[in-house]
Amino acid sequence: MNRRLRKLILWGLRLCGLWVIVSVFGTPSVRVTLENPPQTVDAVKDHVCVHTRLIDEVPEWVMQRSLQLVREMGADTIVEFFPWAYIERERGQYDWRQTDTIVRHAENQGLRVIARMGFVPAWARPDVADDFTTLNYLPDDSYQAFADFVATFAERYAGTIDHIIIWNEPNLAFEWGYRQPNPQDYVRLLEAVYDPIREANPDVTILAGALAPTLEPEGSPNGLSDLLYLEAMYEAGASDYFDALAVHTYGFTNPPLQEPNDNQLNFRRSELLFEIMASYDDAETPIYITETGWNDHPRWTQAVRPSQRVQYTIDAYRYADTNWDTVEEMCLWVFRYPLPTLSYPDNFTLVTTDFQISPLYYAVQAYAHGEEQEGTLWLSPPSE
Amino acid sequence: MVIPTKRIKRIVWTALLLSFVVFVFIVAMWEWVQNRPPILEEAFPTGTMVVGVDATYPPFAVDNGESLYGIDIDIANELAHRMNVDARFVPMGFDGLYDSLIDGQVDVLISALLFNSARTRDVLYTRPYYDNGLQLVTNADKGGWTVTNLPNQSIALEYGSIAHGQANTWLQRIDPFTIHPYELPQYTLDALRLDGSDSALVDMTTLLLYQSRYPEFEVVSTQITSAPYVIAIRHDREATHQWIDAILENMKNDGTVDAIINQWFDLQESTDS
Numbered sequence: 001m002n003r004r005l006r007k008l009i010l011w012g013l014r015l016c017g018l019w020v021i022v023s024v025f026g027t028p029s030v031r032v033t034l035e036n037p038p039q040t041v042d043a044v045k046d047h048v049c050v051h052t053r054l055i056d057e058v059p060e061w062v063m064q065r066s067l068q069l070v071r072e073m074g075a076d077t078i079v080e081f082f083p084w085a086y087i088e089r090e091r092g093q094y095d096w097r098q099t100d101t102i103v104r105h106a107e108n109q110g111l112r113v114i115a116r117m118g119f120v121p122a123w124a125r126p127d128v129a130d131d132f133t134t135l136n137y138l139p140d141d142s143y144q145a146f147a148d149f150v151a152t153f154a155e156r157y158a159g160t161i162d163h164i165i166i167w168n169e170p171n172l173a174f175e176w177g178y179r180q181p182n183p184q185d186y187v188r189l190l191e192a193v194y195d196p197i198r199e200a201n202p203d204v205t206i207l208a209g210a211l212a213p214t215l216e217p218e219g220s221p222n223g224l225s226d227l228l229y230l231e232a233m234y235e236a237g238a239s240d241y242f243d244a245l246a247v248h249t250y251g252f253t254n255p256p257l258q259e260p261n262d263n264q265l266n267f268r269r270s271e272l273l274f275e276i277m278a279s280y281d282d283a284e285t286p287i288y289i290t291e292t293g294w295n296d297h298p299r300w301t302q303a304v305r306p307s308q309r310v311q312y313t314i315d316a317y318r319y320a321d322t323n324w325d326t327v328e329e330m331c332l333w334v335f336r337y338p339l340p341t342l343s344y345p346d347n348f349t350l351v352t353t354d355f356q357i358s359p360l361y362y363a364v365q366a367y368a369h370g371e372e373q374e375g376t377l378w379l380s381p382p383s384e
Numbered sequence: 385m386v387i388p389t390k391r392i393k394r395i396v397w398t399a400l401l402l403s404f405v406v407f408v409f410i411v412a413m414w415e416w417v418q419n420r421p422p423i424l425e426e427a428f429p430t431g432t433m434v435v436g437v438d439a440t441y442p443p444f445a446v447d448n449g450e451s452l453y454g455i456d457i458d459i460a461n462e463l464a465h466r467m468n469v470d471a472r473f474v475p476m477g478f479d480g481l482y483d484s485l486i487d488g489q490v491d492v493l494i495s496a497l498l499f500n501s502a503r504t505r506d507v508l509y510t511r512p513y514y515d516n517g518l519q520l521v522t523n524a525d526k527g528g529w530t531v532t533n534l535p536n537q538s539i540a541l542e543y544g545s546i547a548h549g550q551a552n553t554w555l556q557r558i559d560p561f562t563i564h565p566y567e568l569p570q571y572t573l574d575a576l577r578l579d580g581s582d583s584a585l586v587d588m589t590t591l592l593l594y595q596s597r598y599p600e601f602e603v604v605s606t607q608i609t610s611a612p613y614v615i616a617i618r619h620d621r622e623a624t625h626q627w628i629d630a631i632l633e634n635m636k637n638d639g640t641v642d643a644i645i646n647q648w649f650d651l652q653e654s655t656d657s
Binding site: 296299300301305306307309310339340341342343344352356358359360377378379381382383384 | 438440441477478479496498500501502503542543544545548549552553564565566567568571574575578580
């Protein structure tokens with residue numbers, strides 16, 4: 001045998017040996033199989049929903065476990081973020097692996113997915129050297145590229161994802177790429193995406209808004225009041241370019257039944273948005289509350305006690321069920337984080353990163369399944 | 385002229401030796417420059433320590449509209465005093481603390497902050513000055529309890545709190561015990577004091593505040609978890625970090641930190657007695 005050939009074979013054998021060793025002793029990957037038969041949600045309340053954070057989740061089994069817990073809680077819908085910058089890193093080159101996995105597991109658990117779109121890839125933003133921009137910066141000349149991407153997304157997941165939110169909280173400077181929020185620009189974005197998405201999936205519901213509840217006045221560098229922004233959107237003709245309105249409404253330190261007020265951030269502030277819709281003959285347009293809830297961090301000034309958080313959340317669901325006819329879903333922010341923030345945002349979660357289940361989870365589960373809580377959740381204060 | 389080989393060798397060896405000595409000297413000087421203790425001007429070039437603080441968290445920092453007071457304020461003032469710099473406080477919301485540090489608006493954060501490993505790329509932390517971990521509390525006559533004492537007993541805790549989560553975890557591992565959830569943390573210690581519960585699980589601050597209200601209520605506590613409060617400094621302010629950490633160490637060693645904490649929890653009298 002040729003000496004060179006023998007050497008080549010020897011090296012081949014060594015590499016095979018190395019591969020065997022790495023396979024045996026390397027980090028084992030957890031094999032994840034879909035549940036068979038596919039699951040369904042058996043809750044009696046059909047508007048319980050949670051905002052998940054699965055896009056940054058690496059192990060597939062964690063994603064599956066999260067969605068199993070969502071189903072077991074009785075939520076029939078999730079809102080999930082699908083960042084353009086993650087999927088189309090290079091123009092025209094799509095990486096659907098993570099989104100496919102999320103969609104596959106959500107479908108397997110019988111969950112409807114509402115997709116939130118945003119985050120601009122570097123190639124669609126101004127050159128960083130010229131002008132530093134964040135992932136939330138969408139220049140005018142990239143509206144069409146964004147529309148093309150969302151249409152491609154809508155077409156790929158038609159029949160599975162039929163609800164798409166265009167952008168997140170555009171009334172905040174941070175979410176608008178640190179520019180002055182501009183409702184007219186946002187309406188132009190809606191106009192740019194509306195027809196392409198509808199052509200890609202005729203059954204899609206296009207959601208606008210998801211405005212941040214804020215009291216920022218006109219001209220503020222931080223943002224613009226959600227009420228002023230929505231009104232300006234209608235003035236700019238937005239109603240032709242969305243099928244439903246996404247709403248964010250947080251209770252902060254206030255109980256859920258507190259009356260709404262222009263100068264107050266509370267749960268029922270959303271009713272002021274509904275009034276604006278009605279004043280533009282848009283009262284019948286469906287509402288999706290895609291973020292809501294209370295926080296029970298012991299220090300954050302906008303937080304309540306854990307007991308209040310549970311009571312307020314369940315009272316809020318009951319109130320919405322009774323009083324808000326056009327509200328299709330009410331999604332709690334947030335089900336679980338892939339990593340803990342070790343700060344107050346962790347106290348919005350229903351399940352910790354290491355899968356410790358909060359009392360709120362059980363309370364929502366009982367509500368979703370129509371179970372009345374037996375007795376009170378906590379004891380009366382001890383008396384002297 | 386012919387130079388003998390032996391001499392050439394000696395010259396070469398001497399040159400080599402000298403080069404080596406010079407090299408070692410340069411390396412040593414470089415090491416010394418790198419590792420010498422920083423001078424105060426490097427730590428606080430303006431002579432002022434600007435402190436970011438969330439003044440909504442008694443007894444650590446509170447703003448009464450006219451001035452700031454509390455444990456964190458006293459610790460900051462003592463640090464500044466020992467370093468011979470001025471302390472200037474910038475009150476802000478809890479969620480703005482780290483941004484202000486990273487932006488350079490403040491030099492340090494002294495604001496009952498927990499060590500956060502996720503932030504160690506941006507932030508240097510000092511040694512802890514306080515631990516707000518969970519305490520398993522019992523009446524003094526029962527002696528110190530651990531989790532093994534819990535089966536068939538009752539434990540009072542705040543509904544939905546970290547203590548509740550901890551107790552639920554124990555329930556999966558040991559024989560059953562009864563959880564008495566209360567709406568507010570102070571009710572858990574009321575339950576213990578009024579014999580409504582065999583034990584209570586609360587954080588250290590809740591326990592100390594309660595003891596200051598009921599100094600005659602004698603309890604024993606066992607630390608269950610650790611929640612260290614630390615001072616945060618921006619990662620590129622190594623000199624500032626070294627100074628503050630060293631002074632804090634002195635303050636801990638000479639009992640100043642404990643004295644400040646005890647004063648604010650009003651424990652001095654009971655400690656002395």
